[in-house]
Amino acid sequence: MSVDDHLGPPSPRPLRVAIVGAGPAGIYAAEALTRQQEIPVAVDLLDRLPTPFGLVRHGIAPDHPKMRAIRDTLHRALDHPSVRFVGNVEIGRDLSCGELLEAVDAVIYTYGAARDRQLAIPGEELPGSLAATDLVAWYTGHPDADRATVEAALARARSVVVVGVGNVALDVARVLARTPAELEATDMPQHVLDALAAAPVAEVTILGRRGPAQATFTTQELRELGELAEATVLVDPADLEQDPSAAERAATDRVVGRNLAVLAGWAGHAPQPGRTRVRLRFFGRPVRLLGEDRVTGVEVERTEVDADGRASGTGEVSALPADLVVRSVGYRGCGLPELPLDAGRGVVPNEAGRVLRDGRPAPxxxxxxxxxxxxxGVVGTNKHDARETVTALLEDATAGVLRPRGGSKNDLVAELRARGADPVLLEDWRAIDAAEVALGATRGRARTTLHQWETLMAAVREAAARAR
Known part of the structure; x- marks a missing residue:
């Protein structure tokens, strides 16, 4: 009898799952896969960036340290022995969807919705008109941020209009209205802090096409506007007058009721000399951006809201001065080559997380x-969402629809390197993390975000050279 006979049959190979996108949704999916005990798994968590955490790193405003601390929680999933972070890998460039699917047993796409929605109004193409996605990418240190365009717009921005009444709109307004001292301790890149300190912002108007009862911001985000060191929040009392449907919404939705109470507390404020004015203006939709060579204002039409919460124009038009207009009216998902996309909704067609091709679940x-x-939803919404998808995947594995495939023997990282890619693994990310902490320490901060591709990859190379 051989030694192998004494060892018994080999244990089954783990199910190899690739997750495309290392933001909260992807990390929560990895966590759900590794926490279950029924089926052994090995997870490769891929991201186009050399850094994990997605919108937690490059979406949540840096003046929200408690929210950004979510990444400490997310990091625990990256440390699991069955999870491998594989950054600096782009699907469509380094591997196609089909090639990735051939290399593993299953793929979960969690790459988010990075494209902004447009206002689709005349003048939107003028200099001084920005998407919130562009501004947020810039102040969070995203390596793809268009620094020149954003900083040129900010340099002349005395009056700013932010179109939208969600949390991102509040983030943008709050960051623009903060003093340099308030931002000094954040992890913003130094050039961002310098540009914000030099920006001549004196007034920020948050413009919503519907009423305060239909706004989608959370109460915590709203209250933080009132905590700014050198800003006064202004609300027109007339905007807070409620029709029966708005009153019913406030009575039945606690968030709406709390928001209205916060807004009512600001309704009596008056502008104060030397302080930035942050104005919340409701029942107005932009119909045109004014200006010839650059934005000089916004033409706003007064709206009215029906019982179902739909806004319609009244024909009453006014002009709102603006040197900078930031649209924050939502995000849209975009497609990957070979992956279906519902262009109208900006999502991949699916059923409980199973991708649908021609109306049927794709194996x-x-x-x-x-x-x-x-x-x-918020960051935590992705946890339940990921669990639903992982449950579907495990059901398919239990039913035999999904199983370890004999042909999937090659290591994904080795395959990527053979193709000339330069994948960034967890230890490489730790080198980037350490470099950011070290850079922050030079100015008395917890960290400073590295914002350039070359600087990020140099931190990896330097750490590897020291280890040799």
Whole structure:
């Protein structure tokens, strides 16, 4: 009898799952896969960036340290022995969807919804008109941020109009209205802090086409506007007058009721000399951006809201001065080559997370997060969403629809390197993390975000050279 006979039959190979997108949805999916005990798994968590955490790193405003601390929680999933972070890998460039699917047993797409929605009004193409996605990418240090365009717009921005009444709109307004001292301790890149300190912002108007009862911001985000060191929040009392449907909504929805109470507390404020004015203006929709060579204002039409919460124009038009207009009216998902997309909704067609091709579940392909459901909810919403998708995947594995495939023997990282890619693994990310902490320490901060591709990859190379 051989030694192998004494050892018994070999244990089954783990199910190899690739997750495309290392933001909250992807990390929560990895966590759900590794926490279950029924089926052994090995997870490769891929991201186009050399850094994990997605919108937690490059979406949540840096002046929200408690929210950004979510990444400490997310990091625990990256440390699991069955999870491998594989950054600096782009699907469509380094591997196609089909090639990735051939290399593993199943793929979960969680790459989010990074494209902004447009206002689709005349003048939107003028200099001084920005998407919130561009501004947020810039102040969070995203390596793809268009620094020149954003900083040129900010340099002349005395009056700013932010179109939208969601949390991102509040983030943008709050960051622009903060003093340099308030932002000094954040992890913003130094050039961002310098540009914000030099920007001549004196007034920020948050413009919503519907009423305060239909606004989608959370109460915590709203209250923080009132905590700014050198800003006064202004609200027109007339905007807070409630019709029966708005009053009913406030009575039945606690968030709406709390928001209205916060807004009512600001309704008596008056502008104060030397302080930035942050104005919340409701029942107005932009119909045209004014200006010839650059934005000089916004033409706003007064709206009215029906019992179902739909806004319609009244024909009453006014002009609102603006040197900078930031649209914050939502995100849209975009497609990957070979992956179906519902262009109208900006999501991958799916059923409980199973990708649908021609109306039928596609074997071994799944989605989670915004590309599954659309850009809704908060960070924690992705946890339940990912669990639903992982449950579907495990059901398919139990039913035999999904199983370890004999042909999937090659290591994904080795395959990527053979193709000339330069994948960034967890230890490489730790080198980037350490470099950011070290850079922050030079100015008395917890960290400073590295914002350039070359600088990020240099931190990896330097750490590897020291280890040799």
């Amino acid at each position: 071994r392909e799944y989605v989670a997060g915004w590309i599954k459901r659309g850009p809704t």
